[in-house]
Amino acid sequence: MVTHLVFWGLAVVAVLAGVAVFVVNSMARASYSLALSFIAVGLQVLLLQQLYVGVLVILMMVMEMAIMAVYMNMFMGMNPAMMSMNMVHGARHALPVSVGVFLLLAAGALFAPWPSRRGSLPEDVTAALGTELMGPKMLAMAAVGVVMAATIVSGVVLAAHRTRYDRFGDDLRRRPAADPQPGGVGR
Amino acid sequence: MTVRTVLLVAAALISVGLYGALSQQVVVMVMMGLELMLNGLILAVAGLWWFCAPDPSGQVLLLVVLAAMTVEMAMGFAVATSLHRLRRSDLTDTAADLSG
Amino acid sequence: MAEVPAAVSGGWAPVAAGLLGTLAVAAALLDGALAGRAAGVRSGMGRSAGEVARLLRQRRRTTVAADRLLWRIGGAGLLVMALMIVTVVPLGRWTLFDLDVGVVWVNALDVLAWAFVWLTGWGANSAYALVGGYRFLAHGLAYELPLMFALVAPAVAASSLRVGEVAAAQQGLWFVVWMPVAFVVYCLGVVAIAVWGPFSPALGRDVAGGVTAELSGVDRLLFLAGRYALLAAGAAFAVPMFLGGGAGPLLPAWAWVLVKATVLLAGLVWLRRRVPALRPDVFMEVGWLVLLPAVLLQDLLVAVVVIGG
Amino acid sequence: MGVSGALARLATRHAHLLVIEVPGHWLTRVAVERQAGVRGWRLAVSPADADILAVCGSPGPELALVVANLWEQLPGPRARIDVAAPELVAAALDQAEATLRDTPRQRRDSAGRDGPGRDEAPGGDAALAHGSEDRDGLEMDVLHVRLGPVLPDWPAGLVLRTHLHGDLIVEAQAGVVDVGQGGLAGGAPVVGGDTSGEARRPDAGELAAQRCDNVARLLALAGWSDAAGLARAIRDHLLIGERSAATTELARLRRRVRRSWLLRWSLRRVGLLPSDELARLGLAPNLTGDVWDRLNGMLDRATIAAGGPAGVAARGPAGVAAGGPTGVAAGVPVTPPAAVASVVSGWDVATARLIVASLDIAALGVVTDG
Known part of the structure; x- marks a missing residue:
């Protein structure tokens, strides 16, 4: 009973916070609404006994939204005083499309003949996940790790303006590097 | 809390996210829409796993979704920054070079 | 092998909160005493009491066009965070919340500091406070990854993410002895999430108090109390992770946990008087080029030992 | 008086003091800092942190305006003292202490201010102007922030009007408050x-x-x-x-x-x-x-x-x-x-x-x- 109440409470929070993302008139509120929605879903995942994934969702998304808020302030120039944000375009199509999609998905969710549970619950879900990750699917996960590292590097390269030639000179021999502000390691 | 209710909530999250992704003008807001859709996806996968087939490989899928989210965010931020640098703008409409 | 702690009923939560509060008050008293000694005044110990009285008497204020909702959430959030962290810290044989991913739980909570500190800076709609918020995130980018990998080391060594099992795994040898790098990085992380000492540029004098520039009255009291509570919670969590949990002669396990936490807390409080601030712009490079590789090497070493042993 | 009286006494013993130095009165400021320290008081870093506003010297019209603005930002209970010379410091601090301790007076002061305090932020609010390129060549929104004349550990009278990208100063113009006023004609x-x-x-x-x-x-x-x-x-x-x-x-x-x-x-x-x-x-x-x-x-x-x-x-x-x-x-x-x-x-x-x-x-x- 308690589980059901908590689940529905979290569901309401998750969806309303999700709606708030596109309704509120401030960037900070938008990104932290999304963070709240993620936290609610993370807690629901905890209710569904997937502790590791649930906690991970909370961890990653709060961090990401903290960065997101800063991004939005940098690019869009917002402060708490400037709460006028209407960045909607093409709302005419977006609303019916998304309502349609919702009806379709909801119909599927409610009327599809979902199978009853097959297999048994592992004793320790987290340990089972770890074994699964590092056992037969280790190669896949290692590949995911490499992809993520590559993304970080390429993301920085894409976004950065200064290259190593700007820092170290044309022959890459200038030491210390010509940075606008020196770093802490003294390269 | 049954598989139907969990999926219903997930459907609501996905639709709201879709609305955002379609309607927003700013790159970062479009990304937030996509994030919200993935949020719904996480809930749906977690629900299906728990109610239908609780063996560990399903959770691996969730981790892959999370990784995909990270990649999406990192690339999104990079693209937004580059777009901003080049165009002085962060609106999706101005980046329509490849649209027919 | 010591017994793994068992969860007690939620009714004990106020006791845990009380213990955390006591530790935080002790930290505040010690800080006041040290500050008083440095300034050459006698009233050192009374400083914290006086400060509390002053802030309780002070009027709350707000600024023009402040985002008050987010501002207040940020200000009170640190205290909540600290309380949530101690729920998984075992006190001898008891723990409030025997989560099998307790280590990740604490990690997820410490990330909340990013949100709360930044929101406190943002909400006031003041340039100085916002600069303070940015500084905290800049520090965050430098300390967070090393902190995460520092928490990995004890978990790998114990082959468990359950805090009680990590504590129980160090019966022979405390983890701090053979993973000193991870311990030091963890302590840096705790100091950083509490915006304390070397990591206090976000509250710097140069920007009129930074994040706290506009806080007054109860709001400031909550924020400051949250910082002390986080410092205390971080010290308490170090006990099962690195300092052997409740292991020790003569005293019962719960007493050892408190003793160890108090000693570490005193060290962290004292640290603030000895060192200048680490500016975010210079610490960033240290975080990525020194701390991160060092702690990864530590993890590798631990993994090799675990597999080899 | 009971509890609130005890609270007031305890609070006053640990007052925080925002010291404003009019250019040329550093001896007075130093005396205020020293004697406040002896009493166990501490120096505030911002008006929100302060109980006492201590103005050292007599401010010119420009600084007087700043001081009046800061005074409004003190949350209260609050006291303002004007100290003209080092030998007057002790008396002024006594007076401030008495004012702070006078709870009925502070209540009246608080009631006289409309509602909960709504104040301008001292560094100016985070108002934004339009973007310009930062040092990485990225267009960013610019914050206009005036550093000084009242900041902790800041040279008295100096004002820097800065354009900030995040917290990076891209451009700054310097000035001194009340130049050409009174005896400070030349500097x-x-x-x-x-x-x-x-x-x-x-x-x-x-x-x-x-x-x-x-x-x-x-x-x-x-x-x-x-x-x-x-x-x-x-x-x-x-x-x-x-x-x-x-x-x-x-x-x-x-x-x-x-x-x-x-x-x-x-x-x-x-x-x-x-x-x-x-x-x-x-x-x-x-x-x-x-x-x-x-x-x-x-x-x-x-x-x-x-x-x-x-x-x-x-x-x-x-x-x-x-x-x-x-x-x-x-x-x-x-x-x-x-x-x-x-x-x-x-x-x-x-x-x-x-x-x-x-x-x-x-x-x-x-x-x-x-």
């Missing part, structure tokens, strides 16, 4: 002798104390409050004439500073000023090097001045500006505000504050350009 001595009398040559003890005051500011900005406290104690020793205690302590402070590799690491390589740059900007020639060098230079000058014969300045703290502006005590170097603006551009606020503090400012010259 604004910041820590120079008291302008209440005629321009006089500060004695060696005062010169050393000024250096220690500036050292304390730099150390406090570097986040090392203990060392800053020590520097302030030395300053106070020098001003009340305890020369020998001051010299021993000064030697200890120098050792501590020189041994702190963390401080050295944090101050090295920022704000590098070669001698030709100094000459171009009109700064004293002994300010070469980075912030770390200048900190040690300040400590050296303090030591020399403290060891010199009492009564006369053995030598100026820096290159003595010949023909400095009138109203500035002879023997005090004058820092042109435009030079301050030019050395902070391109640095983030924290570093810029360290650089400004490292300039060992004794007096600010007339503003010649925007």
